[in-house]
Amino acid sequence: MSAQLIPETEQDLAEAIRAAARPLRIRGGGTRDIGQDVPGEPLSTAALxxxxxxxxGALTLVAHAGTPLAEIEALLASEGQRLPFEPMDHRGLLGTTGTPTIGGVVAANVSGSRRIQVGAARDFTLGVRFVDGTGTVLKNGGRVMKNVTGYDLVKLMAGSWGTLGVMSEVSLxxxxxxETEATLVARGLDVAQAVTALSAALGSPFDVSGxxxxxxxxxxxxGETRIRIEGLAGSVAYRAGRLREDICAGWDLIEGDASAPLWKQVRDVEPFHGKPGHVWRYSVKPSDAPALSNWIALERPGAEFVYDWGGGLVWALVAPGGDLRPDAHNLGEEAIPGHATLVRADSQSRFELxxxxPxxxxxxxxIEGLLQKFDPRRILNHQLMGM
Known part of the structure; x- marks a missing residue:
């Protein structure tokens, strides 16, 4: 990789994109190898x-896009703060190495279990600076929630996977x-029973965060079903008690430091680590999760499942094969609305599926209009998302 494609400043980044004679493969920390293989010359933001x-005091942080996520989390922790959307670490699931970066988190809109309570990464992104496919530096948003006028490029860039521009800076x-957290745990429930319990907890006034x-x-x-609550110790104890009285009778209570690893396991989909097979990620109505997983299990016997967001996020580990989107093509009138992403597969499957x-x-x-505006030459992660 030539030095000019590891830019050390935003201006270097703009010049590298402006001078590009062929497509560029945008890389942050190299931990999220998702999407179709992208032809082109690698351009890394690792030096930014x-x-x-x-x-x-203002709950605000501004960082260059290539800043390691661990560095940011350590800085926040020193002040008793955190990224509320608890971004996932994909390395174990995808078998990748490298270092997760804050730009990669925003570009992929990576959000964990707490999304059901506080929102996604894009909801905490106040502003961005990025370079589009023409080499033009653009800025949108700022350091407060209501600092966006005109088109909200902040929300557009979050989840764009580097196809519209290469981020150089993010404001969060x-x-x-x-003060503490606790997890209520039930064992032996099937998915329908679990979703019913999770929905009841999420609909309660007890501020469930997982x-x-x-x-x-x-x-x-x-099967293991988990409900998390966080806050001041007295409040957590009260809410856990009420949940056990009203919804979670007989559930175990796991408190404090013993609770956190349970949610890292869910966040990073640790049960699938080191296991062969394809991994699909589905976003559906929680009430559709049982039907979805039943259909997948019929199509791919031996499938394994992890459900988050009350059943609204379904991870499926399955044997390699064809498309597993539960759309009208597969189910006719029984199609399940939602979104599906093939998160992990071999290169050939990623090319064919x-x-x-879509x-x-x-x-x-x-999308065509946006690409024409921001990347008219189609050089930024072209075809990564199939477009």
């Missing part, structure tokens, strides 16, 4: 590092680390 501004809203279920294969022999959810016709027109 450093925290430009951190104001704990951060939050306080709660609602997950592991099926028997992923849970070590029997559609990795990201856009609808009206969405295709919008």
């Amino acid at each position: 590092t450093g925290v430009n501004l951190y104001e704990p 809203k951060v939050g306080a680390i709660p 609602a997950a279920h592991l099926d028997a294969a992923a849970g070590g022999g029997e 559609i990795v990201f959810e 856009p609808k016709r009206v969405e295709e027109q919008i």
Whole structure:
């Protein structure tokens, strides 16, 4: 890789893109190898590092896109703060190495179990600076939530996977680390029973921050259902007690430091680590999760499942094969609405199958317009998302 494709400044980044004579493969920390293989010359943001501004009192942080996520989390923790959306670490699931970066987190809109309570990565991204496919430096948003006028490019860039521009800087809203947490755990429930319990907990006034279920294969022999609450110690104790009275009778209570690893396991889909097979990620209505997993199990016997977001996020580990989107083509009138992504597969399958959810016709027109505006030469991660 030539030196000019490891830019050390935003201006270097702009010049590298402007001078590119062929497509570029955008890389952050190299930990999220998802999507179709992208032809082109690698361009790394790894040298764009450093925290430009951190104001704990204002709950605001500004950092270069290549700044390691671990560095940011350590800085926040020193002030009793964190990224509330608890971004996933994909390395164990994908078998990748490298270092997760904050730019990669925003570019992929990576969010963990707490999304059901506080929102996604894009909801905490206040501003971005990026270079588009023409080599133009653009800025949108700022350091407060209501600092966006015109088109909200912040939300557009979050989840764009480097196809519209290469981020050089992000501004984030951060939050306080709660005093304690606790997890209620039930064993032996099937997915329908689990989703019913999780939905009831999420619909309660007890401010649940995690609602997950592991099926028997992923849970070590029997299904395991988990509900997390966080906050001041007295509040957590009260809410855990009420949940056990109203919804979770007989569930085990796991408190404090013993609770956190349970949610790292869910966040990073640890039950699938080191196991062969394809991994699909589905976003559906929680009430559709049982039907979805039943259909997948019929199509691919031996499938394993991890459910997050109360059943709204379904991870499936399956034997390699064809498309596993539960659309009208597969199920006719019984199609399950939602989105599916082939997160892990061999290169040939990623070439033959559609990795990201195909856009609808009206969405295709919008996407084409955006690409024409921001990457008219089609040089930034071209075809990564199948477009």
